Amino acid sequence: MPADTQKLKSIALTLYPDAEVTHLGTGGFASTFKVQRGSDVFAVKILDPERTDVVRTEREFAALRRVSHKNVVAYRAIDAITIDDTSFQYVEMDYIDGAPLSKSLKFNDEFDLKTAASIMMQVVEGAAALWREQTAHRDLSPSNVMLTESGQVVIVDLGMARHVDDETHTLLPTPGTPGWMSPEQVSKSPQRGDWRSDQFVIGLLAWRLVTNSKPFGKVTGVELWSAPGVIAIPKAKDVNARVPAKLSNVLEKMTQQQPFKRYLDPEKLLEDVGNAVAALEGDGSDDNSNSLCFYLAVGQIKNVATSEFVTELGTDGLILDAAGCSARIDVMTQVAASSKVNLAIDPVSYLDRSPIEARSSSYKKLPYGQRARILEVPKSESARADYCRSIVEHQIDNKTDIVISPYFLADSGELEWIDESLSCAETCRDILQQAGHKNEVWSAVAVGSGVLSGGAGLEHLLNALTATRLPAVYLLVHTAQVPFAPLADEGTLRGIRDVIAVCREIESPIIIGRRDVSGLLALGLGASGWSTGVSANLENLPRHLEEVEDTRGGQAADRYYVPDLLNSLKIETHARLRRAGLLTRTYTKYDRDLFSSGRPIAQISTTEQRITLRQHNMQAKSDQVAELSSLEPSKRREWMKTKIQEAQGLYSKLRGIVDPAELGTFLEVWKKII
Incomplete structure (x- = not known):
C-alpha cells in the first residue's frame, strides 16, 4: 500500500504556504513534491509516519549527507514538523528537471551508442561517489536514474543505501526492483548486496541501453524477480553488432553471476568504462604492473x-x-x-x-x-x-x-x-x-x-x-x-x-x-x-596436527636446481647428466665453486658443500625472478611459456637416463595453466 498522498500534500502546503506545490510521485513510504517559491525551485520528500521505515529513512539521510557529486541528487535540509502530535520527517533536495530513465524504457525509446555510453559513464561516476563513501545504493533501477534534457544523469532515492559497516537487515528478504537486482540479492540465501551488486545493475541498465532489448526478455512477475540469478544475459555485441568489443567486454564483466568475477576495484571499473566510451571514438588504454x-x-x-x-x-x-x-x-x-x-x-x-x-x-x-x-x-x-x-x-x-x-x-x-x-x-x-x-x-x-x-x-x-x-x-x-x-x-x-x-x-x-x-x-x-620454503626439504605448508606425528618434509636429499629444467635434481642425477655431457652450463658462482675441480660432485660430503649448494639454488631462482621482473608485464607470461617449452625439449633428451620421477611430467600441467 502506498503512502497517503493527500495527507502528505496537506503537510507540504503547511510547510510552504506561500509556494506552488506540485505532486511528483508517491512510493511505499513517502511522497515527493516540487516546491516553487519565486525563483527558488526544489523538491521535498515527506514521509508518511504510518508507513515509514525509520531505519531506511535514517540511512537515506546519512547517505545524502556523505555524498556531494553532480550525478547524485544533493540535499538541502533535513527536518521534521509535528502536527496534531504526529511527527512528519522530510528532506529538501535539489529539484531535477527531467524524467526517470524508466519512462524512456517504458515507451521503448531507442538510444544511439554514444548517448547510451554517456549515460552509463555518468551513472558509474555517480555511483562511484557513493562507493568512495563506503555506501552502496542497492536499488539503481531505471526509476532512480533521472535524465535531464541536457543529457545530465542524476541518481535519486538513496533509501536503500547502506554503509558497508551497517550490519542491520531488513525484514524483506531482498528489497529492490524486480529485474533490476543482482543474483546475490535474489538467491535462495539472499544477501544485502554491496557495491558489486550496484555494478551488476548498472551493467544491466547499460546493456539495455546499448542493445535496445530487455535483459531477461518477456519474463514478468515472480520470474522477473528471480531472473538475475537464473538467466545469464548474452554478450551485448551478439545482440547488437554495432556495440564495440571493448564496451561489450566491460558489460560482460560487470554482469557476471558471481560477485568475485566482476570488477573488484571501483577505480578500475571507472577506468575501463571510460576507455570503452573513448573506444567509440578510437581511443584506448594500456595496463601497468609493479616489479616482482x-x-x-x-x-x-x-x-x-x-x-x-x-x-x-x-x-x-x-x-x-x-x-x-x-x-x-x-x-x-x-x-x-x-x-x-x-x-x-x-x-x-x-x-x-x-x-x-x-x-x-x-x-x-x-x-x-x-x-x-x-x-x-x-x-x-x-x-x-x-x-x-x-x-x-x-x-x-x-x-x-x-x-x-x-x-x-x-x-x-x-x-x-x-x-x-x-x-x-x-x-x-x-x-x-x-x-x-x-x-x-x-x-x-x-x-x-x-x-x-x-x-x-x-x-x-x-x-x-x-x-x-x-x-x-x-x-x-x-x-x-x-x-x-x-x-x-x-x-x-x-x-x-x-x-x-x-x-x-x-x-x-x-x-x-x-x-x-x-x-x-x-x-x-x-x-x-x-x-621460498623454510628449507630445501620443507617447501610446503604442513597440516595442523591432530595427533603427535613426524612433521618433517620427508627423506632429506641434496638437490641441485637446474634453471633450464625448472626443477631440482638429486645431486647424483645431476652428476650423471654432467658426465654424459647433457648438462654443461654453470649458472651461478656457487655451482662454479662446487665444480672447481672439473669433476661433477655425486655426493655432498661436507657442510660447506651443502651450504654452497643451497646458495646456488637460491641464487639461480633469484636470477630468474630478476629476469622475469625486467620484462614488461604483458611479456612475462610469454617468457614463462618459452621456459616451459625449452625445459620440455631438454627433458626429452634425458629419457632412459634419469629416474622417471625426475622427468618433468609436471611441465605438461604447467603448460595448460599458463
Whole structure:
C-alpha cells in the first residue's frame, strides 16, 4: 500500500504556504513534491509516519549527507514538523528537471551508442561517489536514474543505501526492483548486496541501453524477480553488432553471476568504462604492473644466510619461521638490517589448531605457543584482539618491517577459518594503527588443495578475498604432494591462478609463500612475490596436527636446481647428466665453486658443500625472478611459456637416463595453466 498522498500534500502546503506545490510521485513510504517559491525551485520528500521505515529513512539521510557529486541528487535540509502530535520527517533536495530513465524504457525509446555510453559513464561516476563513501545504493533501477534534457544523469532515492559497516537487515528478504537486482540479492540465501551488486545493475541498465532489448526478455512477475540469478544475459555485441568489443567486454564483466568475477576495484571499473566510451571514438588504454619480489625464507637451524650472501642474492626480504628460527631471530634481524632488506616473521599460527602435545617444542617457546587448542572461531572481537595482539607484539618487538597476520589452515569443510584468518588481518591492522606503527600488513591465508580445486571452497575464498580491498595477500598452500617438487596438481594450480587473477583485479599484491620453483610459475601468472620454503626439504605448508606425528618434509636429499629444467635434481642425477655431457652450463658462482675441480660432485660430503649448494639454488631462482621482473608485464607470461617449452625439449633428451620421477611430467600441467 502506498503512502497517503493527500495527507502528505496537506503537510507540504503547511510547510510552504506561500509556494506552488506540485505532486511528483508517491512510493511505499513517502511522497515527493516540487516546491516553487519565486525563483527558488526544489523538491521535498515527506514521509508518511504510518508507513515509514525509520531505519531506511535514517540511512537515506546519512547517505545524502556523505555524498556531494553532480550525478547524485544533493540535499538541502533535513527536518521534521509535528502536527496534531504526529511527527512528519522530510528532506529538501535539489529539484531535477527531467524524467526517470524508466519512462524512456517504458515507451521503448531507442538510444544511439554514444548517448547510451554517456549515460552509463555518468551513472558509474555517480555511483562511484557513493562507493568512495563506503555506501552502496542497492536499488539503481531505471526509476532512480533521472535524465535531464541536457543529457545530465542524476541518481535519486538513496533509501536503500547502506554503509558497508551497517550490519542491520531488513525484514524483506531482498528489497529492490524486480529485474533490476543482482543474483546475490535474489538467491535462495539472499544477501544485502554491496557495491558489486550496484555494478551488476548498472551493467544491466547499460546493456539495455546499448542493445535496445530487455535483459531477461518477456519474463514478468515472480520470474522477473528471480531472473538475475537464473538467466545469464548474452554478450551485448551478439545482440547488437554495432556495440564495440571493448564496451561489450566491460558489460560482460560487470554482469557476471558471481560477485568475485566482476570488477573488484571501483577505480578500475571507472577506468575501463571510460576507455570503452573513448573506444567509440578510437581511443584506448594500456595496463601497468609493479616489479616482482623474491623473499628468502629462513627456518631450520641448518639454514645459513649471512649479510654478504643476502646482499649478493638480491632478495627483497627475509621471512623468518617463528618456530624453526626462534633461536636465531636476533641474528637474522641484524642480517636484514645490514643487508638493507625487509624483515618479516611468519607466525606459523596454524599450529594453534593442534593439541599442545602435538606442537613442536620451538613453537611452544613462543609467547603465544603455549595456548590451549583453538577448536572454533573466537566468539568475540575482544578474544580475537587479545590473540592477535600477542602475535603482533612478538613481531614488532623483533623489528619487523612487514607484519604477517595470524592464519589457520582451512581445508574442505573448514571454510570458516578463511574468514577468521582475514578477520585477524584486519584486527592486526587496527592494533598497529592504534599503537602508531606503520608496518605493512600481509593478510595471510592458508588453504588446502581441496579448497583451491574448485567448487564452493574456491568460490568462498575468492569472495572473501574480494569483499574488501586488502593491502597485500600472503597465500600459503598445503598439498599432499612431496614438498620439494614442483606443484603438478592441475586443480590446485588452476585455483592459485584464479586467486592471483582476482588479487590483480583489486590491485592487492599477492605473495605465494613456502613454495619451490612453483613460485616462479605464480609470478608468470601475475603474482607480485614469491617466498621460498623454510628449507630445501620443507617447501610446503604442513597440516595442523591432530595427533603427535613426524612433521618433517620427508627423506632429506641434496638437490641441485637446474634453471633450464625448472626443477631440482638429486645431486647424483645431476652428476650423471654432467658426465654424459647433457648438462654443461654453470649458472651461478656457487655451482662454479662446487665444480672447481672439473669433476661433477655425486655426493655432498661436507657442510660447506651443502651450504654452497643451497646458495646456488637460491641464487639461480633469484636470477630468474630478476629476469622475469625486467620484462614488461604483458611479456612475462610469454617468457614463462618459452621456459616451459625449452625445459620440455631438454627433458626429452634425458629419457632412459634419469629416474622417471625426475622427468618433468609436471611441465605438461604447467603448460595448460599458463
